[in-house]
Amino acid sequence: MEKKNKSSIVNIKSSIIDDIKSRFEITDIVHRRDNMTFVTCEKQKTIALITHMKTNLGFKHFVLLTAVDWIEDGKFQLTYILNNPKQKLDIAVRTMISREEATMETAHKLWKQIATYQRELKEMFGIDFPGSPRVDENFILEGWNDIPPYRRDFDTKVYAEETFFPRPGRKTNDPAEYMKKNLHK
Amino acid sequence: MTNENKNHEKFLHEENKIREVKAPDGSIIKVDPLNDYFLDDRPEIKKPKTNKIVEKFLNWSRAESLWVLGFGTGCGSIEIPPLMTPRFDAFRFGVAMRPTPRQSNVFIISGYLAVKTLKRVIRSYEQMQGPKYVLALGSCTINGGMYWDSYNTINRLDHFIPVDVYVAGCMPRPEALLAGFMKLKERIKAGRGEGANEYAEKFDWYKANQKKIINDWNMPDYNW
Numbered sequence: 001m002e003k004k005n006k007s008s009i010v011n012i013k014s015s016i017i018d019d020i021k022s023r024f025e026i027t028d029i030v031h032r033r034d035n036m037t038f039v040t041c042e043k044q045k046t047i048a049l050i051t052h053m054k055t056n057l058g059f060k061h062f063v064l065l066t067a068v069d070w071i072e073d074g075k076f077q078l079t080y081i082l083n084n085p086k087q088k089l090d091i092a093v094r095t096m097i098s099r100e101e102a103t104m105e106t107a108h109k110l111w112k113q114i115a116t117y118q119r120e121l122k123e124m125f126g127i128d129f130p131g132s133p134r135v136d137e138n139f140i141l142e143g144w145n146d147i148p149p150y151r152r153d154f155d156t157k158v159y160a161e162e163t164f165f166p167r168p169g170r171k172t173n174d175p176a177e178y179m180k181k182n183l184h185k
Numbered sequence: 186m187t188n189e190n191k192n193h194e195k196f197l198h199e200e201n202k203i204r205e206v207k208a209p210d211g212s213i214i215k216v217d218p219l220n221d222y223f224l225d226d227r228p229e230i231k232k233p234k235t236n237k238i239v240e241k242f243l244n245w246s247r248a249e250s251l252w253v254l255g256f257g258t259g260c261g262s263i264e265i266p267p268l269m270t271p272r273f274d275a276f277r278f279g280v281a282m283r284p285t286p287r288q289s290n291v292f293i294i295s296g297y298l299a300v301k302t303l304k305r306v307i308r309s310y311e312q313m314q315g316p317k318y319v320l321a322l323g324s325c326t327i328n329g330g331m332y333w334d335s336y337n338t339i340n341r342l343d344h345f346i347p348v349d350v351y352v353a354g355c356m357p358r359p360e361a362l363l364a365g366f367m368k369l370k371e372r373i374k375a376g377r378g379e380g381a382n383e384y385a386e387k388f389d390w391y392k393a394n395q396k397k398i399i400n401d402w403n404m405p406d407y408n409w
Binding site (some may be wrong): 140141143144149157159163165166167 | 192195196299300301304327328329333334335336337338339340341344394397398399400401402
């Protein structure tokens, strides 16, 4: 019984991915699990792809939107994870945007809650989503006056030491060295 | 008091900016909300009674009526509800919770403090009635704990408000918190629970530290 389910979900998934591939330019496909796949799409077509998946392919549930800072490539990677509740299937849409000019088309008209994710990304990564509601307001930080803290060129240790009056005499152990000495004699 | 942090002006909210208002009689009045709408008196030092017997009695009675402000920060806030259950029963030590700072005199800082929370903590602390005491829970309030290199959590609490008792641990269990209360009582009975006076005495230093890290100040210097 289980085996049958497994093969059926793989079939459904491959048919969905074939459908996506025929309509959009998909550069990369990573099958993470039987019910989870990551597809990479170019920036301009991403929102159109998500719209197509929501309206025609049954991906009614928006799971999350997140970003990764690929500082070496000068890129931000955005990941929209969508869920198909009927087929119990996740497909994540990835896209790379430029790090210097970090703007992305807003998707808040598809799901209202995306506006909140976009506010967070604006504050933490400095990725702008023009037209998204309240995107310029404070989200978690109040009065932040530095480069966005989740960017990898922001050094939190230096910032904390300069700002937050560190108490002298604090000892820090390197976990690997400490475990070698004390646990693996 | 001089405002050294230039970001305060940058992050000043629209309703706090100096503006001109038309009065009912037609005259124009200049309004500076942060200075005009609040009392700007500094906190006063309340000296202990000169009669030692009276002071001792007062300290004993202060130690036996600890009213804790129900303000949870960080992960330690979850340790406070079991404190009031039959298992740990803090009521037997004369410790009870109050919902507002006006009615309480013990502030439990229960864990890490984000800059945003620190601002609320300062407001609440200043509104509490003296003599008031601060019990700092967990290693985060001592030296930052596991968040010592974080971009948004403070490292040591005693630069921003005076702390009476630290309870070490990550997180300390309710038993440790009870031990902290006993320590606090000993301290008050010995006449060393002078946090409110210390705050009034070193007011400028505390304010300078607070203003250094809170860019989005938008509140009066002393919140009555």
